[in-house]
Amino acid sequence: MLEGPSRPRGESNMPISNPRVLLVPLATPEEQAHCRSLRVQDDQLDFVATNAESLQEAAESPWCQPLAIRAADSGEMVGFLMHALDPDENSRWIYRLMIDQQYQGRGYGRAALRATVALLRDLPGGPGVALGVVPENTGARQLYAAEGFVETGEIIGRELVMRLSPA
Ligand SMILES: CC(C)(COP(=O)(O)OP(=O)(O)OC[C@H]1O[C@@H](n2cnc3c(N)ncnc32)[C@H](O)[C@@H]1OP(=O)(O)O)[C@@H](O)C(=O)NCCC(=O)NCCS
Numbered sequence: 001m002l003e004g005p006s007r008p009r010g011e012s013n014m015p016i017s018n019p020r021v022l023l024v025p026l027a028t029p030e031e032q033a034h035c036r037s038l039r040v041q042d043d044q045l046d047f048v049a050t051n052a053e054s055l056q057e058a059a060e061s062p063w064c065q066p067l068a069i070r071a072a073d074s075g076e077m078v079g080f081l082m083h084a085l086d087p088d089e090n091s092r093w094i095y096r097l098m099i100d101q102q103y104q105g106r107g108y109g110r111a112a113l114r115a116t117v118a119l120l121r122d123l124p125g126g127p128g129v130a131l132g133v134v135p136e137n138t139g140a141r142q143l144y145a146a147e148g149f150v151e152t153g154e155i156i157g158r159e160l161v162m163r164l165s166p167a
């Protein structure tokens with residue numbers, strides 16, 4: 001794994017790091033099983049698909065890139081994210097983001113979001129970064145707004161679209 005703030009450019013299989021977290025491909029069936037075992041709190045179940053559902057979707061959708069979120073100090077898998085290229089509008093989406101319930105509230109979500117934005121801005125496919133969030137998910141909306149995402153008024157299904165302007 002890489003240490004420190006440096007990270008490779010492009011869509012490689014190398015881990016992406018910032019001081020708090022590493023974003024690492026799920027390389028083995030054991031890692032995927034561990035990822036499927038991560039859980040959000042009961043009152044958050046409506047906010048995000050299960051990791052089992054997301055990994056299934058990724059297996060069927062080559063434009064989806066699933067990554068484990070690991071604590072940089074211990075290497076422990078603390079969460080999961082998936083990003084995807086929208087071929088229609090040429091922008092990158094943060095399609096899933098979750099931190100396991102036992103690791104929430106320790107800064108991993110913010111660190112993972114920042115690392116993901118940095119990763120996506122280095123990839124080809126348009127400078128914009130977007131995500132969808134259900135209206136009741138006030139904690140996540142607060143986090144995204146604090147990191148510069150703006151609600152655009154677009155609604156997809158139940159989700160409000162938030163977009164980050166190009167850097
Ligand atoms: C949203 C989520 C990823 C945040 O991860 P986290 O590691 O708990 O968040 P952090 O510790 O980095 O906190 C970052 C900010 O998130 C916001 N936040 C996170 N959870 C919150 C909660 N339950 N209530 C209020 N604010 C919350 C706060 O603004 C917080 O900043 P602060 O600590 O300065 O107040 C995590 O709570 C989660 O996995 N939730 C369930 C799944 C989900 O909703 N995913 C997003 C789908 S769009």
